Amino acid sequence: MNHPVDDSYQWPTCAACGHELWVSETGRQACRPCEDKTAKRLAELPGLFQQLNTTASLMRGARKVGAATSGSRVPPIPPRLEVLSLVATGGVATRLRDIEDAWRAALGWTVAPWRGSPTQAVPEHAKFLINNLPWAADAYDSIDQDVEDLRRLHDECTAALTGERRPGRVNVGYCPAADEETGGVCGNQLTASAGSPRIQCSNCGTEWPDMAAWRDLRLAQEAATRMGVAA
Ligand SMILES: [Zn+2]
Ligand SMILES: [Zn+2]
Known part of the structure:
Protein backbone atom coordinates (compact mmCIF):
# COMPACT_ATOMS: atom_id res chain seq x y z
CA MET A 1 0.00 0.00 0.00
CA ASN A 2 1.36 3.38 -0.99
CA HIS A 3 1.38 6.28 1.35
CA PRO A 4 0.45 9.62 -0.22
CA VAL A 5 3.53 11.70 -0.88
CA ASP A 6 3.56 15.46 -1.00
CA ASP A 7 5.84 16.07 -3.98
CA SER A 8 5.17 19.78 -4.18
CA TYR A 9 8.18 20.46 -1.96
CA GLN A 10 11.38 20.89 -3.95
CA TRP A 11 14.74 20.65 -2.30
CA PRO A 12 16.63 23.90 -2.96
CA THR A 13 19.20 23.67 -5.75
CA CYS A 14 22.22 25.66 -6.87
CA ALA A 15 21.11 28.41 -9.29
CA ALA A 16 24.27 27.89 -11.32
CA CYS A 17 24.69 24.12 -11.68
CA GLY A 18 21.31 22.78 -10.56
CA HIS A 19 22.71 20.40 -7.95
CA GLU A 20 20.84 20.10 -4.71
CA LEU A 21 22.25 22.24 -1.96
CA TRP A 22 23.60 20.73 1.24
CA VAL A 23 21.71 21.52 4.39
CA SER A 24 24.60 23.78 5.40
CA GLU A 25 24.14 25.64 2.10
CA THR A 26 20.43 26.29 2.57
CA GLY A 27 19.44 29.79 1.58
CA ARG A 28 22.41 30.22 -0.74
CA GLN A 29 22.02 31.02 -4.44
CA ALA A 30 25.02 29.00 -5.61
CA CYS A 31 26.66 25.91 -4.11
CA GLY A 163 45.34 27.55 -29.88
CA GLU A 164 43.61 24.20 -29.77
CA ARG A 165 40.56 25.43 -31.59
CA ARG A 166 40.72 25.55 -35.38
CA PRO A 167 39.57 29.18 -35.59
CA GLY A 168 42.61 29.92 -33.44
CA ARG A 169 44.82 29.49 -36.50
CA VAL A 170 45.14 32.16 -39.14
CA ASN A 171 46.65 32.02 -42.58
CA VAL A 172 49.76 34.13 -42.90
CA GLY A 173 50.55 33.72 -46.58
CA TYR A 174 52.66 31.29 -48.58
CA CYS A 175 55.96 29.74 -47.62
CA PRO A 176 58.68 31.63 -49.50
CA ALA A 177 61.45 29.12 -48.73
CA ALA A 178 63.38 27.92 -51.76
CA ASP A 179 63.88 24.25 -52.44
CA GLU A 180 67.61 23.58 -52.26
CA GLU A 181 67.61 21.29 -55.29
CA THR A 182 65.15 22.90 -57.68
CA GLY A 183 65.37 26.48 -56.46
CA GLY A 184 61.59 26.66 -56.68
CA VAL A 185 59.51 28.28 -53.96
CA CYS A 186 57.80 25.96 -51.49
CA GLY A 187 54.49 27.85 -51.71
CA ASN A 188 52.76 25.94 -48.90
CA GLN A 189 50.08 27.93 -47.01
CA LEU A 190 51.55 28.98 -43.66
CA THR A 191 49.48 29.37 -40.52
CA ALA A 192 50.12 30.95 -37.15
CA SER A 193 48.39 29.85 -33.97
CA ALA A 194 47.33 31.45 -30.75
CA GLY A 195 49.73 32.26 -28.01
CA SER A 196 52.90 31.65 -29.95
CA PRO A 197 54.75 33.74 -32.51
CA ARG A 198 56.37 30.59 -33.96
CA ILE A 199 55.45 29.79 -37.55
CA GLN A 200 56.60 26.54 -39.12
CA CYS A 201 55.94 25.31 -42.64
CA SER A 202 54.26 21.92 -42.52
CA ASN A 203 55.65 21.11 -45.96
CA CYS A 204 59.35 22.01 -45.91
CA GLY A 205 59.85 22.56 -42.19
CA THR A 206 61.24 26.08 -42.47
CA GLU A 207 60.69 27.93 -39.21
CA TRP A 208 60.15 31.53 -38.20
CA PRO A 209 60.49 31.50 -34.43
CA ASP A 210 59.66 35.05 -33.38
CA MET A 211 58.44 38.47 -34.43
CA ALA A 212 61.75 39.53 -35.90
CA ALA A 213 61.55 36.46 -38.08
CA TRP A 214 58.00 37.37 -39.11
CA ARG A 215 59.40 40.51 -40.64
CA ASP A 216 61.92 38.45 -42.61
CA LEU A 217 59.09 36.14 -43.63
CA ARG A 218 57.00 39.03 -44.90
CA LEU A 219 59.92 40.49 -46.86
CA ALA A 220 60.68 37.09 -48.39
CA GLN A 221 57.02 36.67 -49.32
CA GLU A 222 57.00 40.07 -50.99
CA ALA A 223 60.17 39.19 -52.91
CA ALA A 224 58.74 35.86 -54.02
CA THR A 225 55.53 37.58 -55.13
CA ARG A 226 57.50 40.13 -57.13
CA MET A 227 59.35 37.35 -58.90
CA GLY A 228 55.97 35.82 -59.70
CA VAL A 229 56.96 32.44 -58.42
CA ALA A 230 54.74 32.23 -55.39
CA ALA A 231 52.08 29.57 -55.51
ZN1 LIG B 1 26.54 24.81 -8.11
ZN1 LIG C 1 57.72 25.56 -46.90
Missing part, protein backbone atom coordinates in the same frame (compact mmCIF):
# COMPACT_ATOMS: atom_id res chain seq x y z
CA ARG A 32 30.16 26.00 -2.65
CA PRO A 33 31.78 24.06 -5.53
CA CYS A 34 30.39 26.65 -7.99
CA GLU A 35 31.71 29.44 -5.79
CA ASP A 36 35.13 27.79 -5.51
CA LYS A 37 35.42 27.20 -9.26
CA THR A 38 34.41 30.76 -9.98
CA ALA A 39 36.92 32.11 -7.48
CA LYS A 40 39.67 30.06 -9.11
CA ARG A 41 38.73 31.34 -12.58
CA LEU A 42 38.68 34.91 -11.35
CA ALA A 43 42.09 34.47 -9.77
CA GLU A 44 43.51 33.12 -13.04
CA LEU A 45 41.98 35.72 -15.36
CA PRO A 46 44.53 38.52 -14.75
CA GLY A 47 47.41 36.16 -15.61
CA LEU A 48 45.64 34.86 -18.71
CA PHE A 49 44.91 38.42 -19.75
CA GLN A 50 48.55 39.39 -19.34
CA GLN A 51 49.69 36.56 -21.61
CA LEU A 52 47.06 37.41 -24.21
CA ASN A 53 48.00 41.03 -24.13
CA THR A 54 51.65 40.24 -24.78
CA THR A 55 50.77 38.28 -27.89
CA ALA A 56 48.47 41.04 -29.05
CA SER A 57 51.10 43.70 -28.70
CA LEU A 58 53.49 41.55 -30.71
CA MET A 59 50.90 41.49 -33.47
CA ARG A 60 50.51 45.23 -33.44
CA GLY A 61 54.28 45.56 -33.60
CA ALA A 62 54.37 43.35 -36.66
CA ARG A 63 51.95 45.54 -38.51
CA LYS A 64 53.88 48.70 -37.75
CA VAL A 65 57.26 47.29 -38.73
CA GLY A 66 55.89 45.94 -42.02
CA ALA A 67 54.36 49.27 -42.96
CA ALA A 68 57.42 51.30 -42.07
CA THR A 69 59.89 49.01 -43.83
CA SER A 70 58.25 48.30 -47.12
CA GLY A 71 56.00 51.30 -47.55
CA SER A 72 53.89 49.02 -49.74
CA ARG A 73 50.23 48.05 -49.62
CA VAL A 74 51.07 44.46 -48.77
CA PRO A 75 48.59 43.46 -46.08
CA PRO A 76 50.05 42.89 -42.64
CA ILE A 77 50.21 39.43 -41.18
CA PRO A 78 46.65 39.04 -39.93
CA PRO A 79 46.35 39.78 -36.23
CA ARG A 80 44.65 37.21 -34.09
CA LEU A 81 41.20 38.64 -34.07
CA GLU A 82 39.89 36.65 -31.14
CA VAL A 83 42.91 37.66 -29.07
CA LEU A 84 42.48 41.28 -29.97
CA SER A 85 38.78 41.19 -29.14
CA LEU A 86 39.62 39.82 -25.68
CA VAL A 87 42.32 42.34 -24.80
CA ALA A 88 40.76 45.45 -26.34
CA THR A 89 37.96 47.55 -24.89
CA GLY A 90 34.85 45.39 -24.93
CA GLY A 91 36.87 42.31 -24.03
CA VAL A 92 37.88 40.83 -20.68
CA ALA A 93 38.07 44.17 -18.85
CA THR A 94 34.65 45.33 -20.04
CA ARG A 95 32.98 42.02 -19.30
CA LEU A 96 34.40 41.98 -15.76
CA ARG A 97 33.40 45.60 -15.24
CA ASP A 98 29.83 44.86 -16.34
CA ILE A 99 29.58 42.13 -13.71
CA GLU A 100 31.12 44.41 -11.08
CA ASP A 101 28.62 47.15 -11.95
CA ALA A 102 25.70 44.72 -11.69
CA TRP A 103 26.86 43.54 -8.27
CA ARG A 104 27.36 47.10 -7.12
CA ALA A 105 23.84 47.99 -8.27
CA ALA A 106 22.44 45.01 -6.36
CA LEU A 107 24.36 46.11 -3.26
CA GLY A 108 23.17 49.70 -3.66
CA TRP A 109 26.71 50.95 -4.28
CA THR A 110 27.94 53.41 -6.87
CA VAL A 111 29.18 52.05 -10.20
CA ALA A 112 32.74 50.81 -10.54
CA PRO A 113 35.31 53.61 -10.54
CA TRP A 114 37.40 54.19 -13.68
CA ARG A 115 40.26 51.71 -13.49
CA GLY A 116 42.33 52.83 -16.45
CA SER A 117 43.40 50.74 -19.42
CA PRO A 118 42.27 47.12 -19.73
CA THR A 119 45.70 46.05 -18.46
CA GLN A 120 45.25 48.10 -15.30
CA ALA A 121 41.56 47.35 -14.91
CA VAL A 122 41.45 43.55 -15.24
CA PRO A 123 43.25 42.76 -11.92
CA GLU A 124 41.18 45.42 -10.12
CA HIS A 125 37.85 44.09 -11.38
CA ALA A 126 38.93 40.52 -10.62
CA LYS A 127 39.90 41.56 -7.09
CA PHE A 128 36.54 43.21 -6.48
CA LEU A 129 34.69 40.16 -7.76
CA ILE A 130 36.78 37.73 -5.68
CA ASN A 131 36.23 39.82 -2.56
CA ASN A 132 32.49 39.99 -3.09
CA LEU A 133 31.94 36.50 -4.48
CA PRO A 134 30.95 35.08 -1.06
CA TRP A 135 28.13 37.63 -0.93
CA ALA A 136 27.08 36.95 -4.53
CA ALA A 137 27.04 33.17 -4.10
CA ASP A 138 25.01 33.65 -0.96
CA ALA A 139 22.50 36.28 -1.93
CA TYR A 140 22.78 37.60 -5.50
CA ASP A 141 19.91 36.20 -7.52
CA SER A 142 21.60 36.56 -10.95
CA ILE A 143 24.74 34.73 -9.84
CA ASP A 144 23.93 31.82 -12.18
CA GLN A 145 24.47 34.06 -15.24
CA ASP A 146 27.71 35.42 -13.89
CA VAL A 147 29.09 32.01 -12.98
CA GLU A 148 28.36 31.00 -16.58
CA ASP A 149 29.78 34.21 -18.09
CA LEU A 150 32.98 33.90 -16.09
CA ARG A 151 33.34 30.26 -17.08
CA ARG A 152 32.98 31.20 -20.75
CA LEU A 153 35.36 34.14 -20.46
CA HIS A 154 37.97 31.92 -18.81
CA ASP A 155 37.47 29.29 -21.54
CA GLU A 156 37.85 31.84 -24.32
CA CYS A 157 41.10 33.14 -22.84
CA THR A 158 42.49 29.64 -22.33
CA ALA A 159 41.50 28.55 -25.84
CA ALA A 160 43.06 31.66 -27.38
CA LEU A 161 46.31 30.92 -25.57
CA THR A 162 46.52 27.22 -26.29
Whole structure:
Protein backbone atom coordinates (compact mmCIF):
# COMPACT_ATOMS: atom_id res chain seq x y z
CA MET A 1 0.00 0.00 0.00
CA ASN A 2 1.36 3.38 -0.99
CA HIS A 3 1.38 6.28 1.35
CA PRO A 4 0.45 9.62 -0.22
CA VAL A 5 3.53 11.70 -0.88
CA ASP A 6 3.56 15.46 -1.00
CA ASP A 7 5.84 16.07 -3.98
CA SER A 8 5.17 19.78 -4.18
CA TYR A 9 8.18 20.46 -1.96
CA GLN A 10 11.38 20.89 -3.95
CA TRP A 11 14.74 20.65 -2.30
CA PRO A 12 16.63 23.90 -2.96
CA THR A 13 19.20 23.67 -5.75
CA CYS A 14 22.22 25.66 -6.87
CA ALA A 15 21.11 28.41 -9.29
CA ALA A 16 24.27 27.89 -11.32
CA CYS A 17 24.69 24.12 -11.68
CA GLY A 18 21.31 22.78 -10.56
CA HIS A 19 22.71 20.40 -7.95
CA GLU A 20 20.84 20.10 -4.71
CA LEU A 21 22.25 22.24 -1.96
CA TRP A 22 23.60 20.73 1.24
CA VAL A 23 21.71 21.52 4.39
CA SER A 24 24.60 23.78 5.40
CA GLU A 25 24.14 25.64 2.10
CA THR A 26 20.43 26.29 2.57
CA GLY A 27 19.44 29.79 1.58
CA ARG A 28 22.41 30.22 -0.74
CA GLN A 29 22.02 31.02 -4.44
CA ALA A 30 25.02 29.00 -5.61
CA CYS A 31 26.66 25.91 -4.11
CA ARG A 32 30.16 26.00 -2.65
CA PRO A 33 31.78 24.06 -5.53
CA CYS A 34 30.39 26.65 -7.99
CA GLU A 35 31.71 29.44 -5.79
CA ASP A 36 35.13 27.79 -5.51
CA LYS A 37 35.42 27.20 -9.26
CA THR A 38 34.41 30.76 -9.98
CA ALA A 39 36.92 32.11 -7.48
CA LYS A 40 39.67 30.06 -9.11
CA ARG A 41 38.73 31.34 -12.58
CA LEU A 42 38.68 34.91 -11.35
CA ALA A 43 42.09 34.47 -9.77
CA GLU A 44 43.51 33.12 -13.04
CA LEU A 45 41.98 35.72 -15.36
CA PRO A 46 44.53 38.52 -14.75
CA GLY A 47 47.41 36.16 -15.61
CA LEU A 48 45.64 34.86 -18.71
CA PHE A 49 44.91 38.42 -19.75
CA GLN A 50 48.55 39.39 -19.34
CA GLN A 51 49.69 36.56 -21.61
CA LEU A 52 47.06 37.41 -24.21
CA ASN A 53 48.00 41.03 -24.13
CA THR A 54 51.65 40.24 -24.78
CA THR A 55 50.77 38.28 -27.89
CA ALA A 56 48.47 41.04 -29.05
CA SER A 57 51.10 43.70 -28.70
CA LEU A 58 53.49 41.55 -30.71
CA MET A 59 50.90 41.49 -33.47
CA ARG A 60 50.51 45.23 -33.44
CA GLY A 61 54.28 45.56 -33.60
CA ALA A 62 54.37 43.35 -36.66
CA ARG A 63 51.95 45.54 -38.51
CA LYS A 64 53.88 48.70 -37.75
CA VAL A 65 57.26 47.29 -38.73
CA GLY A 66 55.89 45.94 -42.02
CA ALA A 67 54.36 49.27 -42.96
CA ALA A 68 57.42 51.30 -42.07
CA THR A 69 59.89 49.01 -43.83
CA SER A 70 58.25 48.30 -47.12
CA GLY A 71 56.00 51.30 -47.55
CA SER A 72 53.89 49.02 -49.74
CA ARG A 73 50.23 48.05 -49.62
CA VAL A 74 51.07 44.46 -48.77
CA PRO A 75 48.59 43.46 -46.08
CA PRO A 76 50.05 42.89 -42.64
CA ILE A 77 50.21 39.43 -41.18
CA PRO A 78 46.65 39.04 -39.93
CA PRO A 79 46.35 39.78 -36.23
CA ARG A 80 44.65 37.21 -34.09
CA LEU A 81 41.20 38.64 -34.07
CA GLU A 82 39.89 36.65 -31.14
CA VAL A 83 42.91 37.66 -29.07
CA LEU A 84 42.48 41.28 -29.97
CA SER A 85 38.78 41.19 -29.14
CA LEU A 86 39.62 39.82 -25.68
CA VAL A 87 42.32 42.34 -24.80
CA ALA A 88 40.76 45.45 -26.34
CA THR A 89 37.96 47.55 -24.89
CA GLY A 90 34.85 45.39 -24.93
CA GLY A 91 36.87 42.31 -24.03
CA VAL A 92 37.88 40.83 -20.68
CA ALA A 93 38.07 44.17 -18.85
CA THR A 94 34.65 45.33 -20.04
CA ARG A 95 32.98 42.02 -19.30
CA LEU A 96 34.40 41.98 -15.76
CA ARG A 97 33.40 45.60 -15.24
CA ASP A 98 29.83 44.86 -16.34
CA ILE A 99 29.58 42.13 -13.71
CA GLU A 100 31.12 44.41 -11.08
CA ASP A 101 28.62 47.15 -11.95
CA ALA A 102 25.70 44.72 -11.69
CA TRP A 103 26.86 43.54 -8.27
CA ARG A 104 27.36 47.10 -7.12
CA ALA A 105 23.84 47.99 -8.27
CA ALA A 106 22.44 45.01 -6.36
CA LEU A 107 24.36 46.11 -3.26
CA GLY A 108 23.17 49.70 -3.66
CA TRP A 109 26.71 50.95 -4.28
CA THR A 110 27.94 53.41 -6.87
CA VAL A 111 29.18 52.05 -10.20
CA ALA A 112 32.74 50.81 -10.54
CA PRO A 113 35.31 53.61 -10.54
CA TRP A 114 37.40 54.19 -13.68
CA ARG A 115 40.26 51.71 -13.49
CA GLY A 116 42.33 52.83 -16.45
CA SER A 117 43.40 50.74 -19.42
CA PRO A 118 42.27 47.12 -19.73
CA THR A 119 45.70 46.05 -18.46
CA GLN A 120 45.25 48.10 -15.30
CA ALA A 121 41.56 47.35 -14.91
CA VAL A 122 41.45 43.55 -15.24
CA PRO A 123 43.25 42.76 -11.92
CA GLU A 124 41.18 45.42 -10.12
CA HIS A 125 37.85 44.09 -11.38
CA ALA A 126 38.93 40.52 -10.62
CA LYS A 127 39.90 41.56 -7.09
CA PHE A 128 36.54 43.21 -6.48
CA LEU A 129 34.69 40.16 -7.76
CA ILE A 130 36.78 37.73 -5.68
CA ASN A 131 36.23 39.82 -2.56
CA ASN A 132 32.49 39.99 -3.09
CA LEU A 133 31.94 36.50 -4.48
CA PRO A 134 30.95 35.08 -1.06
CA TRP A 135 28.13 37.63 -0.93
CA ALA A 136 27.08 36.95 -4.53
CA ALA A 137 27.04 33.17 -4.10
CA ASP A 138 25.01 33.65 -0.96
CA ALA A 139 22.50 36.28 -1.93
CA TYR A 140 22.78 37.60 -5.50
CA ASP A 141 19.91 36.20 -7.52
CA SER A 142 21.60 36.56 -10.95
CA ILE A 143 24.74 34.73 -9.84
CA ASP A 144 23.93 31.82 -12.18
CA GLN A 145 24.47 34.06 -15.24
CA ASP A 146 27.71 35.42 -13.89
CA VAL A 147 29.09 32.01 -12.98
CA GLU A 148 28.36 31.00 -16.58
CA ASP A 149 29.78 34.21 -18.09
CA LEU A 150 32.98 33.90 -16.09
CA ARG A 151 33.34 30.26 -17.08
CA ARG A 152 32.98 31.20 -20.75
CA LEU A 153 35.36 34.14 -20.46
CA HIS A 154 37.97 31.92 -18.81
CA ASP A 155 37.47 29.29 -21.54
CA GLU A 156 37.85 31.84 -24.32
CA CYS A 157 41.10 33.14 -22.84
CA THR A 158 42.49 29.64 -22.33
CA ALA A 159 41.50 28.55 -25.84
CA ALA A 160 43.06 31.66 -27.38
CA LEU A 161 46.31 30.92 -25.57
CA THR A 162 46.52 27.22 -26.29
CA GLY A 163 45.34 27.55 -29.88
CA GLU A 164 43.61 24.20 -29.77
CA ARG A 165 40.56 25.43 -31.59
CA ARG A 166 40.72 25.55 -35.38
CA PRO A 167 39.57 29.18 -35.59
CA GLY A 168 42.61 29.92 -33.44
CA ARG A 169 44.82 29.49 -36.50
CA VAL A 170 45.14 32.16 -39.14
CA ASN A 171 46.65 32.02 -42.58
CA VAL A 172 49.76 34.13 -42.90
CA GLY A 173 50.55 33.72 -46.58
CA TYR A 174 52.66 31.29 -48.58
CA CYS A 175 55.96 29.74 -47.62
CA PRO A 176 58.68 31.63 -49.50
CA ALA A 177 61.45 29.12 -48.73
CA ALA A 178 63.38 27.92 -51.76
CA ASP A 179 63.88 24.25 -52.44
CA GLU A 180 67.61 23.58 -52.26
CA GLU A 181 67.61 21.29 -55.29
CA THR A 182 65.15 22.90 -57.68
CA GLY A 183 65.37 26.48 -56.46
CA GLY A 184 61.59 26.66 -56.68
CA VAL A 185 59.51 28.28 -53.96
CA CYS A 186 57.80 25.96 -51.49
CA GLY A 187 54.49 27.85 -51.71
CA ASN A 188 52.76 25.94 -48.90
CA GLN A 189 50.08 27.93 -47.01
CA LEU A 190 51.55 28.98 -43.66
CA THR A 191 49.48 29.37 -40.52
CA ALA A 192 50.12 30.95 -37.15
CA SER A 193 48.39 29.85 -33.97
CA ALA A 194 47.33 31.45 -30.75
CA GLY A 195 49.73 32.26 -28.01
CA SER A 196 52.90 31.65 -29.95
CA PRO A 197 54.75 33.74 -32.51
CA ARG A 198 56.37 30.59 -33.96
CA ILE A 199 55.45 29.79 -37.55
CA GLN A 200 56.60 26.54 -39.12
CA CYS A 201 55.94 25.31 -42.64
CA SER A 202 54.26 21.92 -42.52
CA ASN A 203 55.65 21.11 -45.96
CA CYS A 204 59.35 22.01 -45.91
CA GLY A 205 59.85 22.56 -42.19
CA THR A 206 61.24 26.08 -42.47
CA GLU A 207 60.69 27.93 -39.21
CA TRP A 208 60.15 31.53 -38.20
CA PRO A 209 60.49 31.50 -34.43
CA ASP A 210 59.66 35.05 -33.38
CA MET A 211 58.44 38.47 -34.43
CA ALA A 212 61.75 39.53 -35.90
CA ALA A 213 61.55 36.46 -38.08
CA TRP A 214 58.00 37.37 -39.11
CA ARG A 215 59.40 40.51 -40.64
CA ASP A 216 61.92 38.45 -42.61
CA LEU A 217 59.09 36.14 -43.63
CA ARG A 218 57.00 39.03 -44.90
CA LEU A 219 59.92 40.49 -46.86
CA ALA A 220 60.68 37.09 -48.39
CA GLN A 221 57.02 36.67 -49.32
CA GLU A 222 57.00 40.07 -50.99
CA ALA A 223 60.17 39.19 -52.91
CA ALA A 224 58.74 35.86 -54.02
CA THR A 225 55.53 37.58 -55.13
CA ARG A 226 57.50 40.13 -57.13
CA MET A 227 59.35 37.35 -58.90
CA GLY A 228 55.97 35.82 -59.70
CA VAL A 229 56.96 32.44 -58.42
CA ALA A 230 54.74 32.23 -55.39
CA ALA A 231 52.08 29.57 -55.51
ZN1 LIG B 1 26.54 24.81 -8.11
ZN1 LIG C 1 57.72 25.56 -46.90
